[in-house]
Amino acid sequence: MAARLIVENAAIATVDGADTEFPSGHVVVEGSRITAVGAGPAPDYGDETPTHRIYGAGCLLTPGLINTHHHFYQWLTRGQAQNAILFDWLVALYPVWARIDEASVYAAARASIAALLLSGCTTAADHHYVHPRNGGDVLGSTIRAADELGIRLHAARGSMDLGTSAGGLPPDYAVETIDEILEAGAQAVDHHHDPAPDAMVRVALAPCSPFSVTADLLRESATQARSLGVRLHTHGSETVEEEQYCVEQKGVRPTDYLDSLGWLGDDVWMAHRVHMNASDIARFAASRTGVAHCPSSNARLGAGIAPVPELLAAGVPVGLGVDGAASNETGQLGPELRAALLFARARRGPGVLTARQALRLGTMGGAHVLGRADELGSIEVGKLADLALWRIDGAAHSSIFDPVAALVHGALPPLELLLINGRPVVSHGHLETADIDAIAADARVQSQRLLEG
Numbered sequence: 001m002a003a004r005l006i007v008e009n010a011a012i013a014t015v016d017g018a019d020t021e022f023p024s025g026h027v028v029v030e031g032s033r034i035t036a037v038g039a040g041p042a043p044d045y046g047d048e049t050p051t052h053r054i055y056g057a058g059c060l061l062t063p064g065l066i067n068t069h070h071h072f073y074q075w076l077t078r079g080q081a082q083n084a085i086l087f088d089w090l091v092a093l094y095p096v097w098a099r100i101d102e103a104s105v106y107a108a109a110r111a112s113i114a115a116l117l118l119s120g121c122t123t124a125a126d127h128h129y130v131h132p133r134n135g136g137d138v139l140g141s142t143i144r145a146a147d148e149l150g151i152r153l154h155a156a157r158g159s160m161d162l163g164t165s166a167g168g169l170p171p172d173y174a175v176e177t178i179d180e181i182l183e184a185g186a187q188a189v190d191h192h193h194d195p196a197p198d199a200m201v202r203v204a205l206a207p208c209s210p211f212s213v214t215a216d217l218l219r220e221s222a223t224q225a226r227s228l229g230v231r232l233h234t235h236g237s238e239t240v241e242e243e244q245y246c247v248e249q250k251g252v253r254p255t256d257y258l259d260s261l262g263w264l265g266d267d268v269w270m271a272h273r274v275h276m277n278a279s280d281i282a283r284f285a286a287s288r289t290g291v292a293h294c295p296s297s298n299a300r301l302g303a304g305i306a307p308v309p310e311l312l313a314a315g316v317p318v319g320l321g322v323d324g325a326a327s328n329e330t331g332q333l334g335p336e337l338r339a340a341l342l343f344a345r346a347r348r349g350p351g352v353l354t355a356r357q358a359l360r361l362g363t364m365g366g367a368h369v370l371g372r373a374d375e376l377g378s379i380e381v382g383k384l385a386d387l388a389l390w391r392i393d394g395a396a397h398s399s400i401f402d403p404v405a406a407l408v409h410g411a412l413p414p415l416e417l418l419l420i421n422g423r424p425v426v427s428h429g430h431l432e433t434a435d436i437d438a439i440a441a442d443a444r445v446q447s448q449r450l451l452e453g
């Protein structure tokens with residue numbers, strides 16, 4: 001019989017359809033699933049099931065945060081090209097990234113995942129689009145790191161096939177052929193994709209961006225993903241330069257271009273979507289195409305601020321993303337709640353995004369974007385037990401009377417407990433599944449090795 005875990009006496013923000021909250025409530029977990037949630041203490045089960053009780057007074061329990069866009073490998077190239085726009089930043093970093101291999105990606109993935117876990121993240125999408133010829137199985141390195149640290153992973157097998165000589169941005173030596181990419185995508189799905197409802201690893205197909213892949217690759221990847229039953233991911237409408245590139249090279253704006261190649265649909269999610277007009281937003285809403293909003297990365301690269309209130313008003317699924325740590329050096333998801341709220345208000349005024357809407361972006365919104373709204377994103381009976389218990393009775397938060405405001409407006413609170421699939425991965429602020437000092441040392445060694453070439 002599976003052990004029972006009970007969290008009691010905590011404030012609870014369920015992020016269910018009615019935004020139900022309990023000032024002091026309980027959640028019961030059996031195995032990997034939530035079996036009870038409500039006000040006051042847990043029911044008295046009166047049976048022999050071994051039970052672990054966690055006293056949650058002074059804490060806020062929320063669904064685990066969901067990261068919808070990342071590039072784990074970039075952990076090793078943080079702090080580079082600090083004042084550049086996206087295109088110049090990419091051109092500076094492509095030659096370094098072209099040297100990654102299994103060992104460096106493994107170290108980077110472990111460090112990236114640790115930062116996510118320690119900031120409340122329980123599910124992460126990683127978009128890996130650099131596959132050097134002599135680099136080995138870098139996607140496998142990422143999946144191994146996720147399995148070891150215990151995070152739920154959506155591994156987006158990324159790709160680039162449009163080198164500089166063909167009018168693209170990446171150097172020719174950093175791209176693959178379409179045949180290589182399609183074969184690798186099929187293998188990744190075959191080896192790693194788990195369609196089961198409680199899957200810890202799912203695979204998506206993810207050509208990198210309109211300026212680094214061909215129209216043929218976009219079209220064929222969409223066909224392949226739909227035949228294999230997996231989701232599609234890419235970057236889109238991130239910068240004004242990308243829009244200019246599309247207009248000059250393809251004769252249309254990015255949304256029109258991607259739409260013409262089969263890239264709008266409820267099985268697609270795109271990172272950024274900063275530069276959208278009313279027609280773009282309406283088409284995303286009608287097709288239920290998801291958006292990964294990455295506020296800190298967009299600010300770091302001076303790309304602009306995505307029209308999140310307009311997207312939400314139209315009914316577009318929107319989640320939050322850290323983006324790669326080379327354009328968001330914290331690598332933490334928790335602070336993106338606050339960044340999303342502040343940037344929306346900086347752009348449009350204080351009423352346009354509430355703390356509860358920001359929390360919803362980071363939880364249920366992300367679950368919709370990754371196609372897992374039935375399993376993840378809220379605290380409801382039957383859902384998977386991915387939960388974050390935040391300590392909000394310390395000096396940083398004790399005078400913020402609203403627990404959700406303490407989490408979103410305040411400093412990122414310490415994590416009392418992070419559960420993934422019912423398993424404690426962080427306890428009392430400490431990572432339970434790996435040695436954080438060893439992760440830091442390995443990341444340092446691999447970063448130096450990579451930068452020195």
Ligand SMILES: [Zn+2]
Binds near residue numbers: 127
């Ligand atoms: Zn990205």
